[in-house]
Amino acid sequence: MHAQYAIDDTSEIISPGVVIFRDIVRDNIQKMVAIAKDPARLRPHCKTHKMAEVARLEMEFGIHKGKAATFAEAEMLANAGVKDVVLAYNMVGPNIGRAATFRSRFPSVKFAVTADHEKPIAELGEAVSAAGLSIDVLLDIDCGQHRTGVEAGPRAAELYQILAKTPGLNAAGFHVYDGHQHQKDPADRAAAVNAEFAKVTALRDALVKDGFDVPKLVCGGTASFPIYAAKDDPTIELSPGTCVFQDFGYGNAFPDLTFTPAALLLTRVISRPTPDRVTCDLGYKAVASDPPAGQRLLFPDLPDAEAVLQNEEHLVLKTSRAGEFTPGDVLLAIPRHICPTSALHKQVFVVSDGKFVERWNVASRDRWITV
C-alpha cells in the first residue's frame, strides 16, 4: 500500500469500515485555506463528513463557518462549536418550526436558511416572529443546475424584496451553488461559472442600488470554489464539501485540484471462490451505490481488479492476482463518492502517522438529533 495509507496494525478495525487518514484530512484543509487565501472566506459543507471532529479540525485552521443540508448537520456543527451556520435548504413542513427551534436552542449561533418561494418565506416569517425571534434567509439562486432556486433576474429581485420586508426575516444575501459545473478543463469551468456569476452580481448591484443590503454570497463547491476564490469580492464565501475527504470521482473529474483521498474503506477477503476471484466483505450497504455497479471503488493495490458482483455484504473482484490472497487479508479501497458513503457508517476509524488512534461518530448521519 502507498506509504500514506500504511496502517501498522489493523486488528482492531472492523470491516467493512471507513478509515480516516487524519494527516491527509489536515493537508486537504490546508490546501482549501491556501486556495481561499483566508480561512474566514470558507464555509465548508459538512455533508461530506458529518462529524464534529472534522468540524473541529477545520476550526484549528481558522475556519469558523459551516454549511449544512439537514438540521442534524446544522446541530452537529453547533454542538462542535461552529458559531455561524448556513442550512442551505429550503424550509417546508415541520422544518419551518424547526428553524425557530434551532434559533432558540442555539441563540449564540448565527444561523441562516435558504428560500426561493413566497409561501415558505411567509410561513417562516410567521413562525419565527411568533417565537419572538428573527432569522437570516439567503435567496437561493439557480445558476443553471435547475435543482432549486430562482434565476438571477426580475423574479429573484422581487423575492429578495419580499424577504427583506417580511417581519422576522433578515434578507442575508444569496446562496449560489453550481454543482453542475463539472467541465474537466479548468478554463472551460471558469468561463461557465463566471458567465453565471455575472448575472448574480448584476442582480446584487441592482438591489443594492435600490437600497437593499446583500451582505453575502455563499458560493460554489469543490470544483468551482477556486474560481470564486480568485475574485476580489469581500461578500463571497466559499462552500466546498467533498475536497476535505476527496474521492476518486472528483479525482478523475477535476485533475486540476490536488486534494488527496483521505477516507478509504477497509475490507477483508472472505473467500476465493474461483482461481480468478476474490470476495471481500464490502457490499453496497458499506459504500455509496449511486455510481453504477462496478464503478464504486478503486483498489490502489489492485488496479486490475474488476468488481463483477456486489450484493448487500459481498463484493466479488475479478483479478489476475487472486492467487495471492488468503481469507482475512486486508484491502483498502477509495470510494467513488464519499459523501453518501460516510452516511452509511455509525463510526469511522481514525489513523494518524500509520496508527489507528481513535473512533469518531458520524453524528449527523441521523436525520434527527434534538431539534
Ligand SMILES: Cc1ncc(COP(=O)(O)O)c(C=O)c1O
Ligand atoms: C448546496 C451545496 N453546497 C455545497 C456543496 C459542496 O459541493 P462539493 O461536494 O462539490 O464540494 C454541495 C454538494 O452537494 C451542495 O449541495
